[in-house]
Amino acid sequence: MNAAIDKRRSVRKYMTGATVSREQLDRMLHAAMLAPSAMNSRPWEFIAVTKRETLDEIARVHPYARMCATAAAAVIVVAVPQTGEGRPEGFFPQDCAAATQNILLEAAEMGLGTCWCGVYPRAERMSSIAELFDIREPKLPFCVIAAGVPDETPIQRGFFEAAKVSYI
Numbered sequence: 708m709n710a711a712i713d714k715r716r717s718v719r720k721y722m723t724g725a726t727v728s729r730e731q732l733d734r735m736l737h738a739a740m741l742a743p744s745a746m747n748s749r750p751w752e753f754i755a756v757t758k759r760e761t762l763d764e765i766a767r768v769h770p771y772a773r774m775c776a777t778a779a780a781a782v783i784v785v786a787v788p789q790t791g792e793g794r795p796e797g798f799f800p801q802d803c804a805a806a807t808q809n810i811l812l813e814a815a816e817m818g819l820g821t822c823w824c825g826v827y828p829r830a831e832r833m834s835s836i837a838e839l840f841d842i843r844e845p846k847l848p849f850c851v852i853a854a855g856v857p858d859e860t861p862i863q864r865g866f867f868e869a870a871k872v873s874y875i
Contacts, residue, residue: 711816716863718820719774721855727757727780731817735782735854738813742805745798751806751849754783754840761839765851768835772824772851779855782810785842786827786849800827803849810852820857826850 732755744750756762757780766776775781784807786799807823814821826832826848836848 709812711812713863715811715815716820716857716861717822718853718855718857718859718861719822720857720859721774721777721779721820721853722858723777725779725856727819727854727856731814731819732757732780732782732854734817735810735813738809739782739784739806742802742809744802744805745795748794748798748802750787750799750802752785752787752846754785756781756783764839765836768839769824769826769832769851772822772853774822774824774853775851777855777858778822778853781854782852783836783840783842784810784849784852785840786847787845788847789845800849803827807850807852814854818856819854820859822853824851824853 736753736755739751739753740749756765762775762778762781765781766773784803786803788799811821811823826836827850833848836842836851840848842848
């Protein structure tokens with residue numbers, strides 16, 4: 708199994724004063740953009756946040772992203788649902804989720820912790836994050852990913868369940 712998959716955890720406490728470099732953010736975003744998407748439509752944009760005041764504001768407006776108050780960075784995944792004529796419609800949630808997972812795995816590979824905080828499809832979360840980052844329709848905020856140097860080591864919660872698999 709890939710080591711990053713085995714190491715990945717949802718981290719909610721980060722070391723104060725630690726940073727996430729531009730190079731690390733670029734690596735995460737590069738990984739995101741290598742994710743598969745329907746007909747290579749790439750229905751995403753990203754906002755990389757390292758400004759402390761903005762991270763604190765994310766923690767204030769998103770009830771499940773309070774960890775941004777100690778995170779060194781965050782990535783806002785922005786969905787672009789309209790992909791143009793001849794492009795598939797309606798697959799942006801799967802495509803943006805694949806990009807998000809790639810960010811989480813690349814961060815784990817670099818020894819960083821992350822937490823995927825859902826925004827879409829909750830109207831109240833979408834509204835507050837869209838307002839904070841001036842995201843206008845047809846674009847919409849998909850999720851917030853907090854990132855930083857972990858100040859905790861959560862136990863592994865995922866596991867293989869043979870009963871959930873059918874072989875045909």
